[in-house]
Amino acid sequence: MAKITVDGTEYETQEGRTILQALDELGILMNGVDIPHYCWHPKLSIDGSCRLCQVEIEGVPKLQIACNTPIKDGMEIRTQTAPVKEAREGVMELLLVNHPLDCPICDQAGECKLQDYAFEYGVEHSRSREPRRAGKKNVDFGPTITFDQERCILCRRCVRFCREVPGTGEIGVFGRGDHSALETFPGLELDNPYSMNVADICPVGALTTKDFRFKIRVWFLEDVPGICTGCSKGCNVWLGTANNKVYRYVPRRNDAVNETWVCDDGRMSYRHIGSADRLDRAMVRGELGVLEVTSVDDAVAAASERLRALVDAKGPGVVGAVASGHGTNEDLEAFVRLLDGLGVENRGLATVQGESDELLVQAEKAANGEGARKLGFGDAAGVLDRLNTGGLEALVVMGHDLLDAQHLGGIEGLERLDTLIVLDSHHSALERVAHVVLPARHAAEKAGHFTNHEGIVQAVAPAVEPAGEAVPEAEAFDRLAAALGVAGEDAA
Numbered sequence: 343m344a345k346i347t348v349d350g351t352e353y354e355t356q357e358g359r360t361i362l363q364a365l366d367e368l369g370i371l372m373n374g375v376d377i378p379h380y381c382w383h384p385k386l387s388i389d390g391s392c393r394l395c396q397v398e399i400e401g402v403p404k405l406q407i408a409c410n411t412p413i414k415d416g417m418e419i420r421t422q423t424a425p426v427k428e429a430r431e432g433v434m435e436l437l438l439v440n441h442p443l444d445c446p447i448c449d450q451a452g453e454c455k456l457q458d459y460a461f462e463y464g465v466e467h468s469r470s471r472e473p474r475r476a477g478k479k480n481v482d483f484g485p486t487i488t489f490d491q492e493r494c495i496l497c498r499r500c501v502r503f504c505r506e507v508p509g510t511g512e513i514g515v516f517g518r519g520d521h522s523a524l525e526t527f528p529g530l531e532l533d534n535p536y537s538m539n540v541a542d543i544c545p546v547g548a549l550t551t552k553d554f555r556f557k558i559r560v561w562f563l564e565d566v567p568g569i570c571t572g573c574s575k576g577c578n579v580w581l582g583t584a585n586n587k588v589y590r591y592v593p594r595r596n597d598a599v600n601e602t603w604v605c606d607d608g609r610m611s612y613r614h615i616g617s618a619d620r621l622d623r624a625m626v627r628g629e630l631g632v633l634e635v636t637s638v639d640d641a642v643a644a645a646s647e648r649l650r651a652l653v654d655a656k657g658p659g660v661v662g663a664v665a666s667g668h669g670t671n672e673d674l675e676a677f678v679r680l681l682d683g684l685g686v687e688n689r690g691l692a693t694v695q696g697e698s699d700e701l702l703v704q705a706e707k708a709a710n711g712e713g714a715r716k717l718g719f720g721d722a723a724g725v726l727d728r729l730n731t732g733g734l735e736a737l738v739v740m741g742h743d744l745l746d747a748q749h750l751g752g753i754e755g756l757e758r759l760d761t762l763i764v765l766d767s768h769h770s771a772l773e774r775v776a777h778v779v780l781p782a783r784h785a786a787e788k789a790g791h792f793t794n795h796e797g798i799v800q801a802v803a804p805a806v807e808p809a810g811e812a813v814p815e816a817e818a819f820d821r822l823a824a825a826l827g828v829a830g831e832d833a834a
């Protein structure tokens with residue numbers, strides 16, 4: 343450990359860190375100790391090129407860059423002195439010499455570090471008379487990112503990200519001096535599976551995502567903490583919400599889960615929240631054999647009537663249950679209460695498996711498969727075997743992952759069931775054979791907890807109002823248990 347003093351306050355920190363790393367680990371960088379920085383990023387290698395992070399160190403004649411100066415025991419650092427202020431102003435003035443006056447039309451405005459630092463540390467007047475250097479606008483970098491060369495301050499964060507995180511290295515800074523420019527390597531596009539992170543780490547409006555560009559001014563967004571439910575990693579995100587709509591996911595730092603990154607597929611999964619195929623009303627199959635929209639109360643009553651008749655006549659052995667890794671722990675606990683109350687033992691979990699990588703993406707494409715397994719839901723194969731051999735007459739299903747080829751692959755096996763009850767957040771082919779359909783909330787619409795693949799339990803809270811009459815699965819199961827007369831003491 344080493345003791346350092348910053349602006350008169352003593353801190354204890356680990357040896358072997360640079361000043362910025364030590365302050366970041368203490369949680370006080372730009373959160374009590376303000377050392378503006380552009381090129382340094384806590385999860386990337388050190389570049390030391392922007393020179394904005396200069397500080398005074400007792401006994402050292404010149405200012406030093408805090409991002410690349412190792413701490414020493416007893417070091418005294420000053421971050422707010424006149425020479426430091428003057429150095430920052432000098433750097434800001436040079437960065438702004440050629441920067442276009444784009445703020446009114448720049449999509450980064452409102453979350454731009456050049457704006458913020460110009461406000462905090464910049465000079466009030468420009469001294470240059472020469473025209474600003476022109477650069478390329480709206481450069482197509484690939485399927486996800488647009489580049490504005492005039493706005494780039496050449497911090498190289500994006501270059502280091504592509505080299506060091508996905509390891510693809512599609513972009514670089516070419517040319518020298520004031521001819522230096524960021525470009526993709528000849529013949530390459532910026533198209534790696536994590537490409538959109540470059541827009542998050544670009545401190546200015548040079549790299550923007552095609553998806554979010556010009557959708558809404560960021561100051562109208564409220565950032566609500568949540569998690570991505572695209573796979574069992576459970577990456578932490580901010581849900582940018584306005585008008586009861588989620589406009590984007592951006593990564594939220596959690597060093598234990600996703601560092602400061604998210605994959606592009608997960609980032610784009612926000613679109614499922616308000617998508618056109620949301621299931622927002624309950625439905626019950628009527629006398630004419632078609633599903634008819636009804637209230638959640640009536641659907642719960644219809645489901646309860648069907649299950650009660652079957653269980654009373656033939657026992658709980660003819661009932662099966664398929665849980666989903668998209669439910670919260672609370673949803674799954676309520677499912678367990680219902681099944682225990684009814685005496686149903688044929689239960690399992692269906693999740694979709696897909697691609698994985700060594701960075702974040704997990705093969706299981708649901709956020710809470712681990713939570714379901716911890717609550718006793720094994721693989722759904724046993725339940726589906728029983729279904730296919732005619733041993734089941736009723737099935738209660740969360741979500742529609744059992745339609746994936748590795749489980750059922752189609753609805754044929756479900757057609758001969760006497761009763762199929764489905765709780766789902768989105769329409770699916772299950773509705774062609776379901777008898778009762780209950781609309782479930784998306785993770786962004788409810789409170790609860792998800793357990794990721796490493797067993798880390800993470801909370802979510804509602805970010806937007808639910809779609810239509812969608813209810814949390816926990817509520818639906820508890821209402822069903824009450825209607826069936828099997829609600830235990832724990833049931834809500």
Ligand code: SF4
Nearest residue numbers: 494495497498500544
């Ligand atoms: S595009 Fe952004 S992140 Fe990349 S070098 Fe330029 S300013 Fe830095």
Ligand code: SF4
Nearest residue numbers: 570572573577605608
């Ligand atoms: S790795 Fe998984 S949890 Fe993380 S952003 Fe991608 S899909 Fe979402």
Ligand code: FES
Nearest residue numbers: 379392393395409
């Ligand atoms: S942050 Fe230290 S030189 Fe850029």
